[in-house]
Structure formats: C-alpha cells, structure tokens
Amino acid sequence: MATETALFNVKVILAGDGAVGKSSLLRRYMLHDFTEQHKMTIGMDCYSKMTKVPGLGAVKVHLWDLAGQPRWASVREGFYLGAHAMALVFDINRPETIKHLPDWISECRGKAARIPVLVVANKIDLPHRVPLDKITKWATDNQYDIIATSPKTEVNVETMFEKLGIMGVNFVLKSR
Ligand SMILES: Nc1nc2c(ncn2[C@@H]2O[C@H](COP(=O)(O)OP(=O)(O)O)[C@@H](O)[C@H]2O)c(=O)[nH]1
Ligand SMILES: [Mg+2]
Numbered sequence: 001m002a003t004e005t006a007l008f009n010v011k012v013i014l015a016g017d018g019a020v021g022k023s024s025l026l027r028r029y030m031l032h033d034f035t036e037q038h039k040m041t042i043g044m045d046c047y048s049k050m051t052k053v054p055g056l057g058a059v060k061v062h063l064w065d066l067a068g069q070p071r072w073a074s075v076r077e078g079f080y081l082g083a084h085a086m087a088l089v090f091d092i093n094r095p096e097t098i099k100h101l102p103d104w105i106s107e108c109r110g111k112a113a114r115i116p117v118l119v120v121a122n123k124i125d126l127p128h129r130v131p132l133d134k135i136t137k138w139a140t141d142n143q144y145d146i147i148a149t150s151p152k153t154e155v156n157v158e159t160m161f162e163k164l165g166i167m168g169v170n171f172v173l174k175s176r
Pocket of ligand 1: 150
C-alpha cells in the first residue's frame, strides 16, 4: 500500500461521562465492530487514522479516548493540551450525563481554551429521556455543533469523525 504523508496532524479528544459510549464510537469507526460489554477505559486510549478532508488532502487524525470516571480527572488534564477539536459525548438515555456537559467544557477550557466542540448525542437507538431539541438549542446557543449517533445501529459514526477532522483542521489553520 502506498504511504501518504499527512499535510495536517490533528488531535481530537473524546470526553464525556463514563459509559456514554466513547470507546464504542471509536471501536465502530476504527474496527467496524460493536460490543454490548462495557470495559472501563484505563486512563486513555489512542488511535490514529488517515483521512481526506475535501479541498485539503490527507489529514492524520489522532483520536484520544479519555476515561470519563472522576478517578481519572488528574490523568485527563494533560490530554487536553494541544487538542484541536473535542467530541463531547452524552447518553440520550441517561439525563445525568447531559447535566454534566458544562463540567466537561470547564475541565477542557482550562487547558485548551478555544477548541471547537462537537456535542455527540449517543445511543439514539434507545428511548430519548431528554428531547434532542432541548440539547440542540443549548448547543447552538453556545456555538457548539451537534450530531446524534449510535455505534450500535451504525448511525452517523463516520460522519461524526469526518466532522471532527474538518473542525480540527480548521482550528489548526486558524491558529497559525
Ligand atoms: N444501545 C446502545 N448501547 C451503546 C451504544 N454505544 C455504546 N453502548 C453501550 O454502552 C456501554 C458503554 O460503552 P463504552 O463505549 O464502554 O462507554 P465509555 O465509557 O464512554 O467509553 C457498553 O455496554 C456499550 O455496549 C449505542 O449507541 N446504543
Ligand atoms: Mg471508554
């Protein structure tokens, strides 16, 4: 296979409470696979993938999967540094994961002040215990992009990561 040199290297982080589906989104995107089992991420996992951004060419996206549980908070601090985009994931079936979104924003903003945020409404195959409209309004009011996903039923996973790549590249270009 021909190797391609990336014109851009983009660091994307996945944040959000434990068990909202961050690792599952990555697993679906990277390995085209899904499992019902939840295995807590230990500290952090990292994956890289070459993608093409229309009009810009080859982009290498480095995806950082953060462990969401409070016990990993001190480990997470360093992961925000140098990030170019953040996926803020919650579980549409667990309202408390939505309530915690502003805490994730504050944790990140302390380390990566202006990175673009994509709010990810995950597990949309399950009953929506908070209406999507309400969260969409919160996201738009705060100038965050939003997408509804399900790695289980394969909804919008590719689109989510493509969006993050583009957001990351735009942030790199803006920061130059
Ligand atoms: N029904 C449903 N379950 C999901 C979905 N995404 C993840 N899960 C399940 O939610 C649990 C937690 O997922 P995981 O990816 O480990 O969450 P993380 O802690 O945020 O990385 C696992 O049991 C997954 O199988 C989804 O889109 N729909
Ligand atoms: Mg995980």
